[in-house]
Amino acid sequence: MFLNCKTWFSYRYGTFSTQELVDTAADTGLSALALTNINSTADLWDFVDFCRNKNIKPIAGAEIRNGDEFCYLLLAKNDGGLLEINRFLSAHLQEELPFPERPDCFSEVFVIYPVGKYAAEELKAHEFIGVLAGELNRLKKQELQAFPKKWLIRHPVTVQDKTYFNVHRLLRAIGKNTLITKLDATDFASPDEMFVPEAELMAAFRNFPVIITNTLQLIDACSIQTELHTDKNKRCFSASPEDDRILLEKLAMEGLDYRYGNNPVARQRVVKELKIINELNFNAYFLIVWDVIRYAQNRGFYHVGRGSGANSIVAYCLKITDVDPIKLDLYFERFLNPHRTSPPDFDIDFSWKDRDEVIDYIFKRYGKDHVSLLGMYSTFQRRAVIRELGKVFGLPKEEIDQLVRGKDQPMNEDKIQRTILKYGKLLENFPNHHSIHPGGMLISEKPIYQYTVNEMPPKGFCTAQVDMFLAEKIGLFKLDILSQRGLGHIKEAIRLVKKNRGIDIDIHRVEQFMVDPKVANQIKQADTIGCFYIESPAMRQLLTKLKCEDYLTLVAASSIIRPGVAQSGMMKQYIERFHDPNKIVYLHPKMKELLEETYGVMVYQEDVIKVAHHFGGMDMGEADILRRAMSGKYRGHDKFIQIREKFFANCRELGYEEAVTAEVWRQIESFGGYSFSKAHSASFAVESYQSLYLKTYYPQEFMVAVINNFGGFYSTEFYFHELKRTGAKVHPPCVNSSDYLTNISGDEVYVGMIHIEQLEKSLCERILMERERSGPYLGLHDFIERTHAGPEMLNILISVGAFGFTGLGKKKLLWQANFLQKRQTEPMDAPALFREAPMEFVLPDFPDYPLEDAIDEINVLGFALTDMFRLCADDGRGTVMAGEIGGLLGKTVEILGQLVTTKDVRTVNREHMAFGTFLDPKGDWLDTVHFPTTMKRFPFQGKGFYRLKGRVVQEFGVYALEVNFMKKIGLKDKKALL
Structure with a gap:
């Protein structure tokens, strides 16, 4: 009888969890139940699984709405009907098209309209009218008698009880971004949309037995046969499973010769793995991943194969990973074994610039009807839900902020605040909206729509409504195609080295990098700024503590730095x-x-x-x-x-x-969600070595590459700082020498125009295109004539030094720009045949002061290219340098530092403390410790300069300053700068 039930996957509408809906139905004594979420089948397979466990017949469907308008219900007669529903929803959601008033595309789906939508005589064989108990008095006896088979019971189920009806109303207000008091009755469900005893529902229709009969017959006509936890993935890569087995064996043996030569131990392991892969029907999966890697390599893309897949020697031989499982004693069973309860997956990292092309290839290679990005959903968490409820009740921002902090700070609560806290607790962990898994992709044998609706987020690739847990329950294995900027650093550095030095680098010679003494010394000195995964202050400290200079130690470091190991005390052990x-x-x-x-x-x-x-x-x-x-891969x-x-x-x-x-259990439990597989750590270490090699031998090109990929632990200004430390001559942006990104020629570096924060991109493109077409700009007058830059953009370019090639000071240039701009006419369609000679100006001498340039750079770029400490209002008298504290252990010293980054932590007593990272006037790095008492008295006050006082401490060879006094230092006043 219950053909119209919703869960909280009717986002910001329903209030039942999927499990609770089914459990309540079982407690009510129901033998059949339909799930009809609004424009969604997101949690269908959980619903099917829970129903089967409770001996309830699951019926698959959806409630179709255009905005708040209820259009009709769709119920699948069978698996084919579910395919039709998912295709129908996908087509309209992807194109953001309104649903039709009357669909005409179904052959295996029942369509149920609300009373009054259509007359019974207009309906086709698969179409019906759903009647609410409260609508019985609206039925026309004549119509009912003429078309008795067209009427069904429709009793919606949306909420559990009165309390959750209030939750529903709050969700609707959040969804509509309005005050709760401004909702109309049409904005939310009827208060009686709850489960009632089936006998009570049938009693309401006792005078209409034919409607009861029709409903029971329709329930009997619906079924879902799909088995869960069975393989639904693409079955074959080639023509047949046997052909897949032969092809995978051929590729593995060829790779074996390339990786190991004549190695009986390696050959024996390859044979063993191939046998297990074949027995567990994973040949196609390995070949699909190999195919993706082959495509990427042909396109010149770099990748890292990581995760538990790196435990496989077959993956190593297929060049899916660069981790040697024999060298690291990695056992294949961690990746694939008959006892494993979940499908394994490969995690493949590509550069953030290349990833979308790889994803596009997979869609085109295996067909858009069989490929989908994996979905996920974000949930309401305490702070966010209190903010949302605060807005719904119309509280001012200050009061909302106080409520959000209330968990740690007791406060006097009024009635509205108590209501917000009460319902905020109930709303925690409710799904909020559909999202995209960071990298998961599904490739199915049957059309993907057999299992899920596909939406089209802004990313531009079809994305499943199901998440990784449901994909696993269905029997779909995900392939993770991920992105990271570290690979972008490597690719760009190799390009720059080739362009600047004419040297080709084979970055896959990782085995040689691992035994290179210069690279080893680079790790040992923790000179790793810019290098993937090993550049953070904590990681650099750990490398120093371990005196790390080899691959195996770096692999261990990549794992013990994780919070699970570190916070349990096991890192120190x-x-x-x-x-x-x-x-x-x-x-x-x-x-x-x-x-x-x-x-x-x-x-x-x-x-x-x-x-x-x-x-x-x-x-x-x-x-x-x-x-x-x-590792948090189970719900609950x-x-x-x-x-x-x-x-x-x-x-x-x-x-x-x-x-x-x-x-032993405490140590296990402390890992909770933060531990790495050894293969994962090994994969990270391989990429770290590639970065380290480039930083060791080509430090200038490498640092420019890091800057141009806009990724890393630190902000851009500190990568420019590291670049200058390599001996590079760094110039501000120049209209004649700069490109869109930062470039390097010899050891001359010009900051890219992208770093001019307020420069219009269209003007930047025009500057570069005109320069390419007609040559360098001769001066300011020539630049204005050719680009027609407006006064605001000209002022920005002059301030940052982009016309330094003219030899004129900024003040003269600004005066000229103001005069020339007034004479600027409309842009010409074509270059002038004859250029006018620029007007000569006789101007007084304007004094220029070097430190003014630094101020201009900070205003325009966000950071200064010159020595920042020249701007500091503290001359550093009485301070020591970071490089000197090794000889001052236990002494109290003062240091002048520029704040780089901080890391906030909580003590065992939940008190706030922090670790800091600073640069000293010589450009050396300093680590600091700020215990709770110090943090309370001397909190950080944003980026800038600080005078620090504290005791020098040491742990395993790493020196730091245990701060007991800290004062923020401002910039010199303008007079002092001149």
Whole structure:
């Protein structure tokens, strides 16, 4: 009887979770239920799964609306009908077209209209009229008798009870971005859209038994046969599964010869992996990934294959990854094994500039009817939902801000504030809107619409309404096509080296980079600014503490830097044991066997799986569930709790002491969502070595490449600082020498015009195009004639020094620009045949002051290219330099620093402390520690200069300043600058 039920995936409308809807239906005694979310089938497969577990017949459908107007219900007769519904929704959502008043494209779908939309005599065989209990008095007896089969019971279910009806009203106000008091009755559902006993519903229609019969017959006519947790992926890459097996074996053996030559151990492992891949029907998956990589390489794109896929020697031989699993002792079963409870996937990183082309290739190669980006959804969280509710109730921003902070700061609450907090709690974790998974793609054997609606976000690629959890439940394996700027750095650096020095670099010679003494010294000195994953202050400190100079140590560092290891105290343990083997303590003899490589510390996900299996007595399937629960890849915490109970029960049976078991579990639990697989860390380390090699041998081109990719841990000005430290001569933007991006010729660097924050892009393009067409600009007059730049843009260009080639000071140029601009006429369609000689001016001498240039650069670029400390109002008297503190351990010193970045943390007592990074007047880097008492008295006050006072401390060879006094220093006043 319940043909029109919604969940919270009717975004900002429904209030049931999918599980709660089905559970409530089961408690009500229902034997069939239809899910009809608004213009969506997002949670259909969870609904089907939950219904089957409760012995309820699931019916798939959707409620079609144009804005707030209810148009009709669609119910799938069968799997073919679901395909039709998903295609129908996709076509209109992707093109943002209104839904038709009366669809005519269905053969396997029932369409149910509201009363009054159409007369019964107008309806086709698959069309019906849905009647609410309150509409029975509107039915015409004559029409009912003439067309008795056309009427059905329609009782919508939207909310659980009166409380959730209020939640629904608040959601509607949020969705409409309006005050709750401004909603009309037509803006929200009827208050009675709740579950009622089926007998009560049938009693309401007792005088219309034919309608009851029609409804039951329609329910009987609907079904969903699709099995869950079965392979729905593209079945073959070539003509048949057997052809796939033969092709994959051929490619793997060819790659084996390339990677290892004649190596019996490697050959034996390749054969073993190929057997497992074939038995688990993963041949096509490997070949599809190989095909994507082959396309990218042919286009000159760089990639990193990472994640658990790097555990596979077949992937290594196919050049999907550059991680040697034999060298790192990576076991294939972490990626693929018969016990694994979830489908594995490859994570492939491309440059942010190349990723969209790779995605486009996959859509075109495998067909838009079979490919989709993976969806996800964002949820309401406490702070955001309180802000939204505050706006709905019309509170001023100051009061909303106070409410948001209220969790940590008690306040006197009035009735409205209490209402906001009450409903804010109820709304936490509600889905808010559809979004895109960071990189997941689905490639299906049947049309993708058999399983999901595809929307078209601004990204421009079809995106599934299902998320990764539902894709897994359906049986679709995702392929992660990700982007990162580190690969952009590498690609751009190689291009610049070729252009500037005429040198071709084979960046895949990673094995040679790993044994290069200069590269090793670069890591050991932690001179890694700009290098992928190893440039942050914390990572540079860790590299110094570990005296890192080799690949295996860098792999470990890539993992122990993660919060799970660091916050549990295991990072410190690892460093201590790395330096002093006498400090290695194993919790149990079994742990030595499992964790000897990592000094008794769990560092990788593989370590957790090994401990769970060999120490905790879990089978590989259970260990894999633990890994997923630990890394947040399950919804909710039920799985984690179950595994915990099983772990402790097994350990008791095995006779371990309770304290030992508890400590092992604490270490496992502390990973919670932050641990890496070893293969993942190894993949990151490979890319880090590629960056390090370029920074070591071609530091200027490398730093320009980092600047041109606008990505990294630090802001752009500090990469220019590093560039200057290499000896490069950095010039401000110049209309004759600069390009759109920063360029380099020899050791001469011109800042790109893109960094002129207020420069119109159209003018920038015109400047470059005109220069390309007609040669360099002769002077200001020539520039104005050829580009017709307006006065505001001219002032900006002059201020930043873009006409320095003229030899005239900025003040003279500004005076000339003002005069010439007034004489500027309309743009000419073609260049003049004869150029007028520029008018000569006799101007007084205007004094120029070097520090004025720095102020202009800050105003125009956002940072200065000259020495910033020349602007500082503190002369640094009585201070020391960062490079000197190594000899002042335990002493209290003062240092003048420019703030680079801060990292806020909470102590075990939830107090606020921070770590800081500064540059000193010599350009050296300084790390600082700010404990809670210091933070309260001397908080950071934004970027700029600070005079710091504190005690020099040291840990594992890393020196820092434990700050007990900090004062923000301003810039010199204008008179002092002149």
